[in-house]
Amino acid sequence: MVMELYGHPFSSYTWKALIAFYENDLPFTFRALGPDEPENGAAFGRLWPIGKFPLLVDDGQPVMEASTIIEHLQLYHPGPVRLIPDDPKAALEVRMLDRISDNYIMFNMQCVVGDALRPPERRDPIEVEQVKTKLETAYRWLDGWMAGREWAAAGAFSLADCAFGPALFYADWVHRIPDELANVKAYRARLLARRSIVRCVDEARPYRAFFPLGAPDRD
Structure with missing residues (x-):
């Protein structure tokens, strides 16, 4: 079963988890949260009523919090880039x-x-x-x-x-x-x-207008 990650491309904590996926080229399905994807929001709400994202679902098991998601990936889906040292x-x-x-x-x-x-x-x-x-x-x-x-x-x-x-x-x-x-x-x-x-920066570019302080052009 392919892992599913619930989040938003402009979310800083979603980035944190996405970076770990991208570092090791791990396969997953991204479930974007927003008004254009109401079915994702409904499923997310059932899985995690606290409502904070990202949320990983791996083989039916929800994993909350970006740091824990990264630890989970290394434990169950290890790749060549070791994000937590063995020592x-x-x-x-x-x-x-x-x-x-x-x-x-x-x-x-x-x-x-x-x-x-x-x-x-x-x-x-x-x-x-x-x-x-x-x-x-x-x-x-x-x-x-x-x-x-x-x-x-x-x-x-x-x-x-x-x-x-x-x-x-x-x-x-x-x-x-x-x-x-x-x-x-x-x-x-x-x-x-x-x-x-x-990759995270580029995927977030379409949402820069949402930044309430005005997104600078330098990045």
């Missing part, structure tokens, strides 16, 4: 960087986007500035961490890079990475040159 210490570093990406870059980016999606009278510019300050703090930490590194953890492309790819792509749209943070800027460029991430 436990290296794997711990990968998982740590995955959580840093999700909690301090992806989360803060989404807070800014979420504010822009509110009605004008409910927007909070003070909160947005506070969140952007947190985001820049995360950039500056990551710039130090990436000194002398090609990829985020364990010396190879991994789960952590699956996380940082979409996180840095969209975060730079909401709060530009300062020019002096050369390590982060170079890392983002390497991520955006990776075949799997190029």
Whole structure:
């Protein structure tokens, strides 16, 4: 049975899972969620009433959360690109960087986007500035961490890079990475040159008008 992945091509967390599929050329059916595909939404709602995507269905078994989906793929559908190292210490570093990406870059980016999606009278510019300050703090930490590194953890492309790819792509749209943070800027460029991430960027292009802050033309 071919795996099914529910999500949206413009969704950062959907990208995170898609990158893992594309890295190892795994066969799957993409179930896009949106008004044009009501049957997918209905099936998704039955499988996962929490309503957060992506969601993987493998042999009838639902697997929630992007990081867990990537772990599932490596466990049950391993390929040549090992996204979680076999060495436990290296794997711990990968998982740590995955959580840093999700909690301090992806989360803060989404807070800014979420504010822009509110009605004008409910927007909070003070909160947005506070969140952007947190985001820049995360950039500056990551710039130090990436000194002398090609990829985020364990010396190879991994789960952590699956996380940082979409996180840095969209975060730079909401709060530009300062020019002096050369390590982060170079890392983002390497991520955006990776075949799997190029594919995600291209598949998301038709939906850029949905970005509430206005999608820049540079990427």
